[in-house]
Amino acid sequence: MKEIVTIQVGDYANFIGSHFWNFQDELMGLASDPHGDPVFNSQDLNMDVLYRTGETQQGILSYTPRLVSINMKGSLGSMSSHGTLYNNDAPIASDVVTWAGQVSTHVSEHHKRNLFLQSLYEEDQNLNMANEANGGSTGSQREYQDKDIVDSLENGVQFWTDYSKVHYHPQSLYELSGVWMDLEEFDNYGIGRDSFAWTSHGEEISDRLRFFVEECDHMQGIQFIVDDSGGFSAVAAEFLENLVDDYTNTPVMLYATRGPGSNARLQSKKHTIFGDLHDAISFARLSSYSKLIVPIGLPILSTSKASKFLRINDEKPYHSSAVYGSALHSISLPFRMGPVRPTSNACSFSGAVDVNGVIEMLSGQGRQNMVSILDVAMPAPTLTGDNEQSLLENLQPLTPQIEEDVEDLQAVEYLTVHGALASAGHRASVSEVKDMIHAAFERSNMRPMFCHLSATLCPLPIPLPFPSIFGNLVGQRGELINGQLTDASRKGSLDVHSIPMAARLRSNSAILPFLETRLRNLHQFGIERGALGAPLLSSWGFGKEELVEMEEMLSKMVIALSPPQLSDSD
Template sequence: MREILTLQIGGYANFVGSHFWNFQDEILGLREAGFEDPMIPTHGLNMDVLYRQGETRERQATYTPRLLSIDLRGSSGAVNPSGSLYERPPPAVVSSIHTWQGPAATFKAERHERNKFLQSLDDEEAQYREQPGDAKAEEIVDVEVNERQRYIYQSLEEEVQFSTDYLKAHLHPSSTYQIPGCWQGVTPFEDYGTGQGLFSSSARSEEIRDRVRLFVEECDTIQGFQCFVDDSGGFSAVAADLLEDVGEEYGRTPIFLFTVRPPRKVYDTLASKKKKITHALHDSVSLARLSSIAHLTVPLGLSQVAACSVAEHLAILDEKDYHTSALYAAAINCITLPFRMEAVGPSDGSQSSGLGGTDMGTALPLVSCSDSRRVAMMQASFPSPALLESKGEIFYNLHNTSSLTPSTERPKLGDRVAKLLVLQGTQLPGTTGERATVGQVHKSVVKAHEITAKTGRFSSRLATSSHLAISECPLAVPLPFPFIFGNKIGRFGNILSRTVGGGKQGRGGLDVSSVPVGASVSSSEAVLPYIKRRALDLQRFALSRSTTGPSLLQDWGFDGEESKDLRERLTNMVAAYSEMVESSSSDTD
């Protein structure tokens, strides 16, 4: 077994994580139902890679995500941070011993009521524990239940405040860690300095280390750490210190990092000069530190998700984290699919449900290529269009995907690209939603490269190396998924020629049961503008005596030598990606 431990650090990262685990829960639910849905073949996926087996004190078997989620106090809303599977901890008692003589402030949070969705989960579990009733009576209720379900799931559109408001999975008590003394909505947590040193506190660091050890020591052979980090504020510093500690303790174990941030974190152009400098240095320091620790870093955080080309067939609202995080989670779920696919023998995949299963230790070095090129851009298509047909042959459109990484360009034909491409649930030409076999998809990608070789000027240099993974299993859409599908999306995520349904609201999990997805990560020179901007900002503000930059870096704990080290890291990255540009240019002369 090659297990993965997932780390979710920060508020928006946990929004992404809740969607990610709902996708996994949907696969498990299809399996537990006792039948294999012909439209969602789940065989070939090993869920033990992400999940751990355990039992309660009453010897009840449990199957929970191998997960450590870190956030501020009060971020779990109406859900108990310790979960409901195990014995709940006693309520906190305020000590009557007073040793602090200075001023004190009391903050009292209002109790959050469980929303309609969480209440429905409680009702389902209560019914599950009871003896099933008459089958005919249950059939009669089905129609009423569907209407009630629609009301419940639509209500999430207005009720979601916390990442736990729509999370279906039960968590282990050690999976959730809320930072003591830091409260959501009360503690300032907007930039790198606000999180600096929080992990270094001996009590906090040891408690978090113990939780990581708990999950790692249960593994037969840990494959790696997949990390979702909200890098828009103080959690960037927390994550950098934690991942540095993980790297020191677990040596060469791969770390696959996705930094995520919501659209509203793109800073106001009318902000004061000091705030602009703070934001710019935050972004620069975050990239320099995190990318030097992780084996591959993929930044996700468009300034406008609703307006991006990936959302062409979606009805996303940028102001809702519940919406935008769903798109990022779908892309992450797709690109990490090879790590939990069962390995198959060498073939074109014509007789299997998947092709190209691999592990982090193999995939990440392939994409990063060198220590100076550890930042990659992600492209995705959601839903992914069907294969194209021309003159009796089908082929995959190599330009199906669009970037989810900000400040990047579409790779050109001459770009030297190291790429991991994953396609799941790809459909045959037409609008019926009929799935292509793994063999058909594989041949269509090969055919697409052949066509490019005949017509493209830089055909021989499309990629220095690449890995293709294909799964017949599309993204199974869970019912609490947001209503973001447009009215030209069919039941199986197929793109229709006509509209369906009515009203302005999008369609959700009751209308769309599965979706084909395509995703890739690549270390092409297209990511250079993203890195260059941060390198220039750090150089400009860290050295200028006329700005607050130098004193700000000192306040964040970076002395002269450490600031110089940060600048060198970004400068080396710029040089490495610039070499790719120069190499491509010289090849075209």
């Protein structure tokens, strides 16, 4: 088995991660349901790749994500930093009094469980009581209606833990002590660098990572998700710098994420320059410590082509992060596909690959480059005999600032399709998916130089706490219904139970505008003589020599992706 350790740094990264882990939990629940849809009963996905088996202090077996989550103090809402499974009681105050002066006590606000978390808590309590009663019935009367829970989440999510249905290990949840500021104030690279002290934070985070790594037999890689819109980018870079030294042979696949609106700049020229420099420094630093970096986060998701069949409220991180979490689930499915069984008559998956295989594929074929574009079709359209082209055409970018309809003869793609529906309403077989995609590429005017296809029958399950973001044209199994798309109607987990998905990573020159903007802003505002942002970068701790190295690295990325006639035209 090849294990993956996941790291989530920052608030929005944890919003995405919460959805990602909910999908894994839902898959495991559906796989164990003897009366459920057989498509979920497949044993082809090895969840041990992402999860670890343990035991609580009470001797109860546990199954928890191999995860390190980093966020601000007070970001866990009603959840304890020890998680919900392990009972680590707070230390009892000593009766010994050695201080005779006045004592001032500051207590943070205690957040109550919402309806969803309260229902999970009561289910666990009922299950424990049934187990103690030697196999008594677990079918207790529901205290809450699903509709009330869904409505509560739609109107009341404040923290990523508010909709998390997963048990976490005590080593997983780390809060940065001493960092109590609002997220609005934690908005640039410099303040993140100032707030993160390696001596007080770094060693403990490294110990937590080591706890999970040392349990692995053969770790295939690290899945790193970071909110790079503010100070957490600096926290992630400091952590990554030490991580790559400790685990030199372990590839890091990094998703640099940000929510809608986080790209918006204040009107003053000064704040615009500060924001542009943050973006340039953040990308340069993060990419220098990862084998492959995938920028994710459209400035406005609700009106993007990726949301054609969705109804997103950009002001709710709970909504937008669900789309990005779905994409990360889809793109990582091949990492946990089991070995093909030769006795199987109809294979339910194809194209298993590990993290290093994808990285080598996207960064090493044809040209060396380390940045990739993420596209998604959510839900993926039905595969029909005369409409297979629509699946590729419906893949829309979640990466910002890219050029559309670019012909790149050296493009490399990694495509995952799962749960695809055929024209008759049944699930398309893996061989049907492969044939359809192959036919689509044959007819395409912009074929990549190389494309790896992974396919599986298992669709994306929609768990109860998933937000109501589907439009009225999405059916119960994710099929697209003919009719007029309306703005008023939103569907959620009570109406849509699963959807077919397609997600793609591509190394393509379409990313050039993204890279060129960061290269230009770094030079213009930070390096050239009289640059307006030079004093700011100096206050962030960056000297001229380090900035020039960043500029050279970004320049190499641009040159690697530029058409030959442009890169050789000096």
